[in-house]
Amino acid sequence: MPDENKKIRTRFAPSPTGVLHVGGARTALFNYLFARQNSGKFILRIEDTDTERSKKEFEKDILKGLKWLKLDYDEIYHQSKRTDIYKKYLQKMVAGGFAYKAEENKEGTGKIIRFKNPNIKIKFNDEIRGEIEFNTTELGDFVIAKNEEIPLYHLAVVVDDFEMGISHIIRGEDGISNTPRQILIQDAIGALRPVYVHIPLILGADRSKLSKRHGAVSVNEYCEQGYLPEALINFMAFLGWNPGDEREIFSINELIKEFSLKKIQKSGAIFNIDRLNWMNSEYIKKMDADNLAKLCLPYLKDKIRNSKIKFANQEEYIKKIIKIEQKRINKFSEVGEGVDYFFERPKYEKEKLLWKDENDLSKTKSHLEKITELLSVLDENNFMSQNIKETVWGYAEEQGKGNVLWPFRMALTGMERSPDPFTIAEVLGKEETLSRLKIAKLKIEA
């Protein structure tokens, strides 16, 4: 148990050698939650000591992703700007006999610095795994810097965590094997040992660590596809953590309140996009119409521009479509899928107008004529789904619902699967609905 009075400080320390994927974002989230829960500080540290592999574009991606997820940090550091600090420790370690200069480095820019391994057993406590023991003999005299100016990962991490007063190191399970080296360095520089929390990894479909190969895309791509940050946060939190009861939907504030290191899972979790989709759809269903319309609109732009339908009131028309789609879509990018009939007249074979239990097209034609007749008397301003349904329903029940409603729907959409014809007719409006019914009729006659 950490000292009650000790300031909680956590950090997320990505290296900008790749995008921010869900694995990294989830690590950031857990650090964020724990810091906020304890009125502590959440620190972002860009580990860009490797100038070869570090790229500004990746750093931008990471920053952008954290911002989108609203995981705001209290302090930010770049290791590339801290070489003087590392140098100081390096010199101290060499002077103290904890490290020594060895052979010339590969670039020929000075001598590498090796840590003088005391070859001891290191025991440390992990908050979620308990005691872990390593024999450091197998580590050898590992390299901690390419030269005094160029520190390597282990040295930089330990110095920074110490200098920044990090109380809890919450990181991926892949950090476990790095821990003994880091503890060795800690002891050498007289640093306090932080609390270690190694969280389980997020795995790809093939059970291996998330990497570029299987869906380790930037969280920003989830943004582009129309996922809500709140949904992604909720989803990621439940990968390796749960509240212990059966609740599933948690806002960030609820997470902050209920998050607990003790309830973190020990084994890895496979990233399951179906579950993310479901969760996102839950959040979409709760959105108000205006906000939803605003966020969906970009995904409809092309269809609107190329539309062959003339809109009486485009804004209303699109809003109605989005309202219909709200129940259906998992993410905003799906809003335009399978709704082409709202933007152009459907194309279909006349045989499609036949309900499965019917084989007489002339009957289908008379049904279409009857629907046309019934709808003609409806006032344009009353051309609402409910009214349309009431107008047609009696006839449909009398003739067999499938016999009447299937061709009605087919005439409007040309699709075997779509929303019901009443809803669609309302959106299309009286004029367009009647036109499509007429086209269907002519098709049969032809």
Place this chain on the structure above:
RNA sequence: GGCCCUAUCGUCUAACGGUUAGGACAUCGGCUUUUCAAGCCGAUAAUCGGGGUUCGAUUCCCCGUGGGGUCACCA
């Protein structure tokens, strides 16, 4: 391969050593001879194997096995 971590439905997971092993996603079916969806209801589906400890192990211990991670002058 060495070292380390780990093991409940297909997936995410719940279960003070005593439960008909629970929930969610996905799948399938019903409400519904109008469809997609939503909703409600229902179904299929799991404690890796072997030894212990115990009156009793999903739970504790050991050994296997499976899975993962890590073994750079990367982070």
